[in-house]
Amino acid sequence: MTKSEIAKATGTPALLEQVAEECMELAHACIKAARKIRGESYTPVDRTTLSYKLHEETADVINSIDVLHYNGTLDYDMVSEIANAKMARWSDRVTMRSQ
DSSP states (O other): OOOHHHHHHOHHHHHHHHHHHHHHHHHHHHHHHHHHHHHHHOOSSSHHHHEEEEHHHHHHHHHHHHHHHTTSSSOOOHHHHHHHHHHHHHHHHHHHHHH
16 A cells, blocks of 8 residues: 555555554653663663664654655645754754853
Protein backbone atom coordinates (compact mmCIF):
# COMPACT_ATOMS: atom_id res chain seq x y z
CA MET A 1 0.00 0.00 0.00
CA THR A 2 1.09 3.56 -0.62
CA LYS A 3 1.14 6.22 2.09
CA SER A 4 -1.98 7.76 0.59
CA GLU A 5 -3.78 4.40 0.68
CA ILE A 6 -2.72 3.79 4.26
CA ALA A 7 -3.94 7.28 5.19
CA LYS A 8 -7.29 6.75 3.51
CA ALA A 9 -7.79 3.29 5.03
CA THR A 10 -6.82 4.39 8.53
CA GLY A 11 -8.68 7.70 8.93
CA THR A 12 -7.63 10.89 10.65
CA PRO A 13 -8.57 10.10 14.27
CA ALA A 14 -6.68 6.78 14.21
CA LEU A 15 -3.70 8.44 12.51
CA LEU A 16 -3.57 11.12 15.19
CA GLU A 17 -3.66 8.41 17.85
CA GLN A 18 -0.91 6.52 16.02
CA VAL A 19 1.33 9.59 15.96
CA ALA A 20 0.70 10.18 19.68
CA GLU A 21 1.49 6.56 20.53
CA GLU A 22 4.68 6.55 18.46
CA CYS A 23 5.79 9.85 20.04
CA MET A 24 5.30 8.38 23.51
CA GLU A 25 7.34 5.31 22.56
CA LEU A 26 10.11 7.58 21.21
CA ALA A 27 9.99 9.62 24.42
CA HIS A 28 10.47 6.46 26.48
CA ALA A 29 13.38 5.34 24.29
CA CYS A 30 15.00 8.77 24.72
CA ILE A 31 14.61 8.71 28.49
CA LYS A 32 16.07 5.21 28.74
CA ALA A 33 19.02 6.16 26.54
CA ALA A 34 19.70 9.34 28.52
CA ARG A 35 19.66 7.42 31.80
CA LYS A 36 22.04 4.82 30.39
CA ILE A 37 24.42 7.52 29.10
CA ARG A 38 24.45 9.20 32.54
CA GLY A 39 24.93 5.86 34.27
CA GLU A 40 21.61 6.16 36.10
CA SER A 41 19.96 3.16 34.47
CA TYR A 42 19.86 -0.28 35.98
CA THR A 43 18.47 -1.85 32.83
CA PRO A 44 20.45 -4.81 31.52
CA VAL A 45 19.97 -3.46 27.99
CA ASP A 46 23.23 -2.31 26.39
CA ARG A 47 23.82 0.95 24.53
CA THR A 48 23.72 -0.76 21.12
CA THR A 49 20.23 -2.07 21.80
CA LEU A 50 19.10 1.27 23.20
CA SER A 51 20.50 3.03 20.13
CA TYR A 52 18.62 0.66 17.85
CA LYS A 53 15.40 1.26 19.80
CA LEU A 54 15.92 5.01 19.50
CA HIS A 55 16.32 4.67 15.73
CA GLU A 56 13.36 2.31 15.45
CA GLU A 57 11.01 4.60 17.36
CA THR A 58 12.22 7.65 15.40
CA ALA A 59 11.40 5.80 12.17
CA ASP A 60 7.93 4.98 13.51
CA VAL A 61 7.32 8.65 14.36
CA ILE A 62 8.53 9.80 10.94
CA ASN A 63 6.38 7.23 9.14
CA SER A 64 3.25 8.04 11.11
CA ILE A 65 3.73 11.78 10.62
CA ASP A 66 4.35 11.21 6.92
CA VAL A 67 1.06 9.33 6.57
CA LEU A 68 -0.70 12.13 8.46
CA HIS A 69 0.74 14.51 5.87
CA TYR A 70 -0.50 12.34 3.01
CA ASN A 71 -4.04 12.41 4.38
CA GLY A 72 -3.95 16.21 4.29
CA THR A 73 -3.86 16.90 8.03
CA LEU A 74 -0.30 18.27 8.04
CA ASP A 75 1.17 20.82 5.66
CA TYR A 76 4.92 20.22 5.38
CA ASP A 77 5.54 23.78 4.17
CA MET A 78 3.92 25.15 7.32
CA VAL A 79 5.80 22.63 9.49
CA SER A 80 9.08 23.63 7.84
CA GLU A 81 8.41 27.33 8.36
CA ILE A 82 7.61 26.81 12.03
CA ALA A 83 10.58 24.47 12.50
CA ASN A 84 12.97 27.02 11.01
CA ALA A 85 11.69 29.75 13.31
CA LYS A 86 11.95 27.48 16.34
CA MET A 87 15.48 26.39 15.39
CA ALA A 88 16.55 30.03 15.12
CA ARG A 89 15.05 30.75 18.55
CA TRP A 90 16.77 27.68 20.04
CA SER A 91 20.07 28.78 18.52
CA ASP A 92 19.64 32.26 19.97
CA ARG A 93 18.94 30.84 23.43
CA VAL A 94 21.98 28.57 23.34
CA THR A 95 24.15 31.47 22.16
CA MET A 96 22.84 33.72 24.95
CA ARG A 97 23.39 31.02 27.57
CA SER A 98 26.99 30.43 26.50
CA GLN A 99 27.96 34.10 26.74
